[in-house]
Amino acid sequence: MSRDTPSVEVVNLNTHYGDRHVLKNVSLAVMPGEIFVIMGGSGSGKTTLLNHLLGLLRPTSGTIRILGRDINTLSALERQDLRTRMGVAFQSGALFSSMSVGDNIALPLREHTALDETTIGIVTRLKLEVVSLAGFEDLMPSELSGGMIKRAAFARAIVMDPRLLFCDEPSAGLDPVVASSIDDLILRLRDAMGMSIIVVTHDLDSTFKIADRICVLDKGEVLALDTVEAIKNADNERIQNLLNRRTEEAEIDPDAYLRRLLGEKENHHDTADDKRNGL
Numbered sequence: 001m002s003r004d005t006p007s008v009e010v011v012n013l014n015t016h017y018g019d020r021h022v023l024k025n026v027s028l029a030v031m032p033g034e035i036f037v038i039m040g041g042s043g044s045g046k047t048t049l050l051n052h053l054l055g056l057l058r059p060t061s062g063t064i065r066i067l068g069r070d071i072n073t074l075s076a077l078e079r080q081d082l083r084t085r086m087g088v089a090f091q092s093g094a095l096f097s098s099m100s101v102g103d104n105i106a107l108p109l110r111e112h113t114a115l116d117e118t119t120i121g122i123v124t125r126l127k128l129e130v131v132s133l134a135g136f137e138d139l140m141p142s143e144l145s146g147g148m149i150k151r152a153a154f155a156r157a158i159v160m161d162p163r164l165l166f167c168d169e170p171s172a173g174l175d176p177v178v179a180s181s182i183d184d185l186i187l188r189l190r191d192a193m194g195m196s197i198i199v200v201t202h203d204l205d206s207t208f209k210i211a212d213r214i215c216v217l218d219k220g221e222v223l224a225l226d227t228v229e230a231i232k233n234a235d236n237e238r239i240q241n242l243l244n245r246r247t248e249e250a251e252i253d254p255d256a257y258l259r260r261l262l263g264e265k266e267n268h269h270d271t272a273d274d275k276r277n278g279l
C-alpha cells in the first residue's frame with residue numbers, strides 16, 4: 001500500500017435502521033499517519049459510522065475500504081487478518097475484569113500470534129511503558145483509576161502494532177486534566193508509531209487539540225470535513241451552532257448546578273438587597 005492510499009476510504013455510504021435513514025451519502029478518506037476526528041452531536045451517527053468502519057454493520061449502499069481492501073467483499077479469514085492490523089480502544093476500556101492488566105494486554109498476542117511467552121511478556125511490558133503504565137501488569141483492572149483503564153485499553157489496542165487505531169470517546173468520563181493527558185497520549189502514539197488514528201468524540205477541546213482533520217456529522221450527513229482552523233472559522237450556521245453549544249455548556253457554574261439539583265435556594269446573604277434589608 002503506497003503512502004497515497006487512504007487508510008480508510010468511505011464512498012457514498014448509506015445506512016438504514018428499519019425505515020430510518022441514519023447515514024446519508026457519507027464519503028471520507030483518512031490518510032496514513034493522520035489523526036481524523038469524527039464529531040457531532042448526540043444521535044448524529046458517529047457510533048453507526050464507527051461500527052461500519054469496524055465491519056460490524058453492513059451498509060444499505062456504498063463502499064468502505066480499509067487499508068486498501070473493500071471490507072464487504074472479504075472472506076471471513078481475510079476479514080480476521082485485516083482486524084489484526086486494526087486496534088480499537090473502546091469508551092469503557094473494555095478490559096476483562098477477571099484478568100490482570102498484563103494478561104488483558106497480552107490477549108491479542110496469545111490469540112493471533114505464535115510468539116512464545118517470554119516475547120509476549122517483553123512486548124506487553126513495552127506497550128505498558130508506551131502508555132506510561134510501566135510496572136502495572138500484575139494489577140487487576142478494578143485497581144486502576146479511570147484514566148489508567150483508558151491507558152491500559154490503548155496498550156491493548158496497539159499491542160499488535162496496528163496501522164489503524166480507532167478510539168471511541170477517549171475522554172468520556174474523565175476530568176479535564178486526565179482527559180488532556182489522554183489527548184497527549186494519542187498524539188504521542190501517532191508520532192511514535194505513524195499509524196492513522198480515528199477518534200469518535202463530542203469533546204470539542206479534545207478535537208481541536210489532536211485533530212489533523214475533522215469530519216462533522218449532523219443528522220447522518222457530513223456537514224463539514226476540514227482542518228481545525230477551517231472548521232473553527234467556518235461561517236456555516238449549523239457548524240457554528242455545534243461549536244457554540246460547547247460555549248453554552250462551559251458557562252454553566254457547576255456549583256450552582258449542583259445546588260439546583262439538590263433543590264437548595266440560592267444564597268443571598270451577601271447581596272446588596274440583603275444588606276439594605278438588614279439581613
Ligand SMILES: Nc1ncnc2c1ncn2[C@@H]1O[C@H](COP(=O)(O)OP(=O)(O)OP(=O)(O)O)[C@@H](O)[C@H]1O
Nearest residue numbers: 017020022040041042043044045046047048049202
Ligand atoms: N440499533 C438501532 N436501531 C435503531 N435506531 C438506532 C440504532 N442505533 C442507533 N440508532 C439511531 O440512529 C441514529 C444515530 O445513532 P448513533 O448512535 O450512531 O449516533 P451518535 O452520534 O453515536 O450518538 P451518541 O453521541 O449519543 O452516541 C440515532 O437517531 C439513533 O437513535
